[in-house]
Amino acid sequence: MGAANRLPRQVGAIGDAALPLAIDAVGGSGTQRLARCVSDGGTVVNYGLLSGEPCMVDGRDTVFRDVRLQGFWLRKWFVDTPPVEIAARYRELAG
Numbered sequence: 001m002g003a004a005n006r007l008p009r010q011v012g013a014i015g016d017a018a019l020p021l022a023i024d025a026v027g028g029s030g031t032q033r034l035a036r037c038v039s040d041g042g043t044v045v046n047y048g049l050l051s052g053e054p055c056m057v058d059g060r061d062t063v064f065r066d067v068r069l070q071g072f073w074l075r076k077w078f079v080d081t082p083p084v085e086i087a088a089r090y091r092e093l094a095g
Contacts, residue, residue, distance in 0.1 A: 021045065028053030031069065032061075040065045047072045 018039035024031050028051035034044050035057045046055050046069060061067040
């Protein structure tokens with residue numbers, strides 16, 4: 001069984017709960033495999049391109065299942081976020 005078929009089966013083994021979010025550091029076809037695993041209306045957040053390939057999400061998932069792809073770059077978050085809020089997040093994580 002190929003990797004593309006294995007991931008949804010492994011995710012399904014976790015339980016019947018909806019999976020609203022998947023986090024992707026790989027990009028390429030790996031993004032599509034994650035998009036197939038999230039529930040309708042779910043989001044795949046990508047923060048890296050370890051595959052060296054652009055993220056791929058099938059239009060059938062975005063149009064008919066309302067799956068969204070969202071990028072995240074930590075460096076941009078640090079630039080855009082006020083220092084007081086950054087310090088609050090660190091305190092929250094330390095707790």
